[in-house]
Amino acid sequence: MEQPVQQKPLTFKDYKSDYKPVWCPGCGDFSVLAAITKALAELQIPRENSAVISGIGCSSRIPAYTSVYGFHGIHGRALASATGLKVARPDLTVVATGGDGDGFSIGGNHFMHACRRNVDMTYVVMDNEVYGMTKGQASPTTPSDWEGSKLTPHGTGVSPFNPLSVALSAGASFIARGFAGDPNGAAKLIAQAMQHKGFSFVQILSPCVTFRPEQAEWKKIVRKGEITETGDLGTAAAFLATDDGFSTGVLYETQRPIYQPSMEENHSLSEIEASFEL
Amino acid sequence: MTSQTVSIAITGAGGAGVMTAGQMLLDAAAKAGLYGLMTRSSGPQIRGGEAAAYIRLSSAPIDCPDDSFDVLFCFDWMNVDRFAAELPMRPNSVIIGDEAAKNPPTMITDSIARQVLVPLSQSANEIEGGRPNMIGLGILGELAGIPLDALQAILEKVLKRKGEAALLASLEGVKLGMKVASDLETEIGLDLHLERKATDKTRWSLTGNEAAGMGALRGGVRFCAAYPITPATEILEWLAPNLEKVGGTLVQAEDELASVNMIIGGSFGGVPSITATSGPGLALMTEALGLAVSAEIPIVVVDVMRGGPSTGIPTKSEQSDLNIALHGLHGDAPHIVTAPNSISDCLFTAQWTVHLAEKLQTAAIMLSDQSLGQSRNIIDKPADLAFVAKRDLVEDGVEDYKRYALTDSGISPMAVPGIKGGEYVADGLETAENARPSSSAEDHYAQLDKRQRKIDQFDYGQHWAEIEGEGDLAVITFGSVTAPVREAIERLKEEGQKIKLISLRLLSPALPGPFDVAMEGVNKALVVEQTHSKQFYRYLRSVYDLPKNTHVLAKPGPLPFRPGEIVDQIKELG
Ligand SMILES: Cc1ncc(C[n+]2csc(CCOP(=O)(O)OP(=O)(O)O)c2C)c(N)n1
Ligand code: SF4
Numbered sequence: 001m002e003q004p005v006q007q008k009p010l011t012f013k014d015y016k017s018d019y020k021p022v023w024c025p026g027c028g029d030f031s032v033l034a035a036i037t038k039a040l041a042e043l044q045i046p047r048e049n050s051a052v053i054s055g056i057g058c059s060s061r062i063p064a065y066t067s068v069y070g071f072h073g074i075h076g077r078a079l080a081s082a083t084g085l086k087v088a089r090p091d092l093t094v095v096a097t098g099g100d101g102d103g104f105s106i107g108g109n110h111f112m113h114a115c116r117r118n119v120d121m122t123y124v125v126m127d128n129e130v131y132g133m134t135k136g137q138a139s140p141t142t143p144s145d146w147e148g149s150k151l152t153p154h155g156t157g158v159s160p161f162n163p164l165s166v167a168l169s170a171g172a173s174f175i176a177r178g179f180a181g182d183p184n185g186a187a188k189l190i191a192q193a194m195q196h197k198g199f200s201f202v203q204i205l206s207p208c209v210t211f212r213p214e215q216a217e218w219k220k221i222v223r224k225g226e227i228t229e230t231g232d233l234g235t236a237a238a239f240l241a242t243d244d245g246f247s248t249g250v251l252y253e254t255q256r257p258i259y260q261p262s263m264e265e266n267h268s269l270s271e272i273e274a275s276f277e278l
Numbered sequence: 279m280t281s282q283t284v285s286i287a288i289t290g291a292g293g294a295g296v297m298t299a300g301q302m303l304l305d306a307a308a309k310a311g312l313y314g315l316m317t318r319s320s321g322p323q324i325r326g327g328e329a330a331a332y333i334r335l336s337s338a339p340i341d342c343p344d345d346s347f348d349v350l351f352c353f354d355w356m357n358v359d360r361f362a363a364e365l366p367m368r369p370n371s372v373i374i375g376d377e378a379a380k381n382p383p384t385m386i387t388d389s390i391a392r393q394v395l396v397p398l399s400q401s402a403n404e405i406e407g408g409r410p411n412m413i414g415l416g417i418l419g420e421l422a423g424i425p426l427d428a429l430q431a432i433l434e435k436v437l438k439r440k441g442e443a444a445l446l447a448s449l450e451g452v453k454l455g456m457k458v459a460s461d462l463e464t465e466i467g468l469d470l471h472l473e474r475k476a477t478d479k480t481r482w483s484l485t486g487n488e489a490a491g492m493g494a495l496r497g498g499v500r501f502c503a504a505y506p507i508t509p510a511t512e513i514l515e516w517l518a519p520n521l522e523k524v525g526g527t528l529v530q531a532e533d534e535l536a537s538v539n540m541i542i543g544g545s546f547g548g549v550p551s552i553t554a555t556s557g558p559g560l561a562l563m564t565e566a567l568g569l570a571v572s573a574e575i576p577i578v579v580v581d582v583m584r585g586g587p588s589t590g591i592p593t594k595s596e597q598s599d600l601n602i603a604l605h606g607l608h609g610d611a612p613h614i615v616t617a618p619n620s621i622s623d624c625l626f627t628a629q630w631t632v633h634l635a636e637k638l639q640t641a642a643i644m645l646s647d648q649s650l651g652q653s654r655n656i657i658d659k660p661a662d663l664a665f666v667a668k669r670d671l672v673e674d675g676v677e678d679y680k681r682y683a684l685t686d687s688g689i690s691p692m693a694v695p696g697i698k699g700g701e702y703v704a705d706g707l708e709t710a711e712n713a714r715p716s717s718s719a720e721d722h723y724a725q726l727d728k729r730q731r732k733i734d735q736f737d738y739g740q741h742w743a744e745i746e747g748e749g750d751l752a753v754i755t756f757g758s759v760t761a762p763v764r765e766a767i768e769r770l771k772e773e774g775q776k777i778k779l780i781s782l783r784l785l786s787p788a789l790p791g792p793f794d795v796a797m798e799g800v801n802k803a804l805v806v807e808q809t810h811s812k813q814f815y816r817y818l819r820s821v822y823d824l825p826k827n828t829h830v831l832a833k834p835g836p837l838p839f840r841p842g843e844i845v846d847q848i849k850e851l852g
Contacts, residue, residue: 019714048698053543056706063703064715069695070703071546072715074569077539080531084543084551085695087529088501092547092695113532265525269495272520276482276492277659278308 009044012037017067022058028180028206028215029059032126035178035204036095037066038187039194043093050093053082055107057099057133059126059206076106079114079123086121090260093194094121101131104140104163111163114199115170117259122193122200125163126180128208128215136211148211164251165240167201168233174200175236176250177227180207181219185248192250198258205246221246229253283336284422284470285344287365288414290353292326295411300331301654302432303418308481308656310428311474313339315621317653317838320593321360328357330364335422337473341620341655342761345842347371348470350391351418352379353398353410359385363837367391372468374417376410394466401454407447408454416455421463423471426456480659486624486650487512487554490580491520493628494552498636498667499578500526501551503540505533505559508592509648510582513554534562541577542570546704548694550636550667554580557599558589560643564606570641571611571729573704574682574690576669578635580628583647585835594836595649597757597808603643604786604817610726612733614642615786619744619760621655626663627783630741633665638732639692645785647808649758649838675699681713684724688732733787742784745796749776751851752800756782756814759806759839766844777848788821803828804851806844810834 015037023029040050050068054060056075063070069092073081082096096114103111103125114123129146131137137149138156141163145155167175174196178186186204193200205222207215227249230236236252286303290296297318304316314335321327334344346366350373352358362385367373371391375382376398386393396417402408419429429452437445462468484492491513494502502521504514518528526549531537534555541551555563560581570577583599585591603615614634618627624646635642672679672691676699683690690711693700707715708722716722744760747767755763760781767777780796797803803825807814812832818824831847833839 047701048696051546051695064705067701069693069701071543071573072703072705072707073539073542073573074565074706077535077566080536080539081543081546083529083536084501084503084540084545085547086543087527087540088544088549088551089547089695109532110536113536261522261527263500263525263527265523267523269524272495272523273482273492273659276484276488278305278481278483278656 010041012041015040015047015067017065019064021065022061024210026209027058028128028208029062029126031180031183032059032124032186032204032206033062033065034183035186035190036062036097036124038183039190040068042187042191043194045093049091050095051085052095052097053085054078054097055102057102057131059097059099059132060102062097076102077110078102079107079110082121083114083117083119086119087260090263095194096121096123098125099132100125100127100129100141101139104161108140112166112170115167115172115201118171118173118198118256120198120258120260122190122202124190124202124204126206127163127203128206128212130208130211132208132211162240162243162245163203164243168236168240168252172201173198173254173256175252176202177248178202178204179218179222179224179248180204181222182224182248185224189250196253198256218246223247225249227251282472283334283340283344284472285334285347286349286351286418286422287330287332287347288351288418289328289330289358289361291328291356292323294353295409296329296331296353299411299415300333302415302436304333304654304656305483306419306424306428306432307335307422308483309431310424311477312337312472312656314656315340315342315653317343317649319361319364321357328360330361332364335472337475339657341622342765343838343840345840349374349418349421351414352376353414354379355382355386359383366840372466392466394462396458396462401458402451405447405450405454407443408451409448412448412451413455413458416452417459419452420456420459421468421470423474426453482657482659483654484621484657485512485652485654486618486621486646487582487652488516489622489624490554490628490644490646490651491516493625494578494632495520495524496625496663497629497632497665498550499552499632500524501541501544501549502553503529503531503537503544504553504555505531505537507556507559509584509652510554510556510580512651513580513582534559535566538563538566538577538579542566542575545575545577546694548696550576550632552578552580552632554582556582556584557586557602560599560602561606564602565608567613567641568607568609568611569706571607571613572706572708574639574692574729575704576635576639578632578642578644580644580646582651583645591836593648595647595758595808595838596835597645597647597759598810598813598834599645600785600809600813600817603645612730612787613640614638614733615645616642616783617645617757617785618650619757619781619783621650621653622657622660624650625660629663629665632667636667636669638736639669639689640729640733645757647758672697672700680711682709682711682725682728684711684728687735688728690728738784738789742782742789742792743796744779744781744783746779747777748799749778750800751802751804751848752778752780752797753804753806753848754780754782754818755806756785759808762839762841763806763844765841766848769841769845770848790822793822801825801827802851804831804848805829806831806839808833808835808839
């Protein structure tokens with residue numbers, strides 16, 4: 001992380017844009033926006049040297065509400081774009097963001113490979129167990145018996161997956177879960193994730209008040225700080241085996257070699273061209 | 279013919295050393311002052327299996343196959359009939375086989391060509407560590423008039439690492455082969471020796487895929503993300519180590535959706551970025567191409583076309599991705615489509631394409647194909663070019679920055695991370711000038727116009743097409759078909775016919791002004807393309823005024839165009 005260059009420290013407000021979010025009042029994503037900007041402020045990352053990258057969905061609208069560089073790409077590809085940016089520009093702080101549909105369904109393949117690749121960036125998923133933007137269909141984290149969508153009137157009949165388990169088995173080197181109902185806690189987790197060297201994944205339970213109004217109950221169910229951090233894969237896996245998805249905290253952190261090719265220029269183009277000569 | 283050429287096909291079972299012998303023959307020919315082209319062909323086996331090398335040598339630069347082969351050299355008869363359709367012969371062609379090989383297939387015994395057997399395995403057995411393919415190299419070298427010192431120089435270069443004994447055995451084999459061939463030449467009255475001109479020009483040996491990689495580097499590309507696919511993989515294999523040398527890198531992505539979005543990310547970061555793929559991969563990338571157009575992020579996608587649709591014929595050439603490259607994007611998405619017209623032009627066109635993408639802040643697709651990408655050519659070292667990626671960037675500390683400002687040129691200065699005051703959100707949503715999402719009709723019209731304007735108004739100079747010769751008949755083509763068309767026109771010129779060649783390097787946008795100028799004095803046209811559904815002709819019709827008297831010669835892969843069939847078609851037009 002770079003040292004602050006500003007005279008006056010930046011506050012989380014400095015990392016917000018003046019653009020009014022399109023979100024429904026009460027949407028959990030407001031808190032996630034607050035958490036991300038607070039984390040950026042805590043680390044005093046120069047605005048011009050950070051980028052928030054997203055795909056498509058309500059949650060993926062987040063880049064426009066920050067004042068750093070942003071990229072609002074296409075559905076499911078936030079991690080791919082973020083990977084390209086970070087590998088090509090290792091000097092930047094890169095945060096990928098999005099929803100559970102964006103990240104685990106259409107972008108599921110990239111999630112798995114981002115965990116494996118271990119590029120030094122952070123991925124924040126606002127998990128509301130539903131596709132908000134397209135008006136309420138089931139996502140890979142939706143319980144199989146949820147009958148709220150016309151698309152799957154009898155429930156999906158498909159088991160939801162636990163993103164933390166997938167991240168763990170795919171090799172993510174930092175894994176945490178937070179809750180939009182606790183923005184300060186979420187901000188801490190995100191800041192810790194951003195300081196981690198390698199790929200860090202933070203699932204934030206972020207209620208959709210419109211298509212999953214029952215998620216208003218989450219504030220009663222979610223247990224703050226119940227996860228104990230470990231660097232041991234077996235311990236983390238054992239915890240997840242009985243996890244109901246409502247505990248929060250850092251689950252796992254380890255150090256693995258990060259994916260960052262050295263980008264040192266040590267040949268001229270004519271030296272390369274000489275290899276074509278007979 | 280303006281230049282004398284000799285065409286040699288070498289075939290053999292896996293492990294016979296067909297490709298090694300072919301490559302050595304080509305390189306030795308170049309050492310001896312000749313030019314040449316080598317195309318590889320192989321059976322369906324993943325590894326091993328029968329292989330064929332098609333080589334054409336010439337005293338002048340050459341970049342397309344001839345109508346037929348002068349020599350078919352078979353190390354054995356193993357599945358040689360698999361290549362039958364690729365091996366046109368004439369009555370005075372010669373098929374050379376091994377005395378020791380039994381039961382030649384009917385493709386050989388029924389051939390109109392002359393057939394001779396030589397002591398191939400037997401000669402190899404006479405030498406300790408001797409290999410039939412080195413005997414073959416000697417035979418073919420002698421037949422083409424390549425002197426021993428050129429062959430020896432290549433052997434020394436290639437076998438340096440294998441030690442003295444291997445080199446000596448190979449050299450002895452080559453010498454023995456040359457002896458066998460000179461006996462043969464007198465025996466059957468064969469004279470294929472090529473005239474060799476002294477030259478002080480540096481020669482390069484490279485494939486179109488390597489040339490495309492080099493062009494990308496010259497153009498300033500420093501980031502690549504890609505997923506392997508035949509026949510584009512060699513671009514990636516070439517780029518990976520060479521990007522590393524110049525401070526860049528290549529990421530092997532999990533799929534083409536990832537690779538294209540990764541390069542969009544890299545380019546958003548200000549680093550000129552490229553990916554290479556073939557038809558199936560391009561199909562997967564089309565959504566992201568729309569994003570690059572909309573968010574105005576320069577990227578280059580090289581499509582090394584192969585037979586389609588679907589998996590099609592992955593190892594053979596076709597131009598049938600033209601439609602998807604031109605029209606595959608959703609929405610109104612003006613972008614650049616280019617096509618190199620020869621193996622060496624892959625270098626120029628790749629470099630130019632990078633320049634266009636960067637300058638115009640849009641997606642550019644370069645349509646190469648298998649026959650350009652995977653064939654090896656001996657060329658004169660190309661000149662350095664001035665096209666180096668140069669984006670219009672805003673100044674550090676910019677105030678009230680409008681990323682998508684409506685400018686006359688349509689090009690809005692870009693900000694990249696690191697530039698203070700430039701913080702903006704690149705978006706696939708339609709935006710207002712200030713990059714804020716907008717669904718207003720006014721903003722949509724203005725941005726659509728702007729994105730079209732920058733592409734339409736740009737000065738593409740002379741590079742949009744190769745225009746050669748004069749005549750009231752124009753042959754219009756693009757890509758790898760250019761070389762056989764050019765040779766056909768040259769042959770007809772020798773018969774006194776005047777024909778104009780127009781080969782488009784810039785397929786999109788269309789440039790009606792320059793095209794009309796190129797067509798002045800033309801009242802008849804022939805469009806030649808390697809597709810089944812006349813994709814190129816239909817496109818030309820939709821964007822250009824063609825003469826009433828326009829004909830089409832469209833032929834899909836897998837067989838290459840040969841100059842003779844184009845000559846025949848032109849003659850038929852009268
Ligand atoms: C290729 C493609 N397919 C489908 C869509 C439609 N779409 C937009 S957002 C979305 C789902 C978003 O759900 P999620 O990622 O969970 O985000 P949320 O809206 O709940 O925050 C879908 C299916 C699209 N934009 N692009
Ligand atoms: S639909 Fe749901 S996820 Fe989308 S903005 Fe509204 S509350 Fe948030």
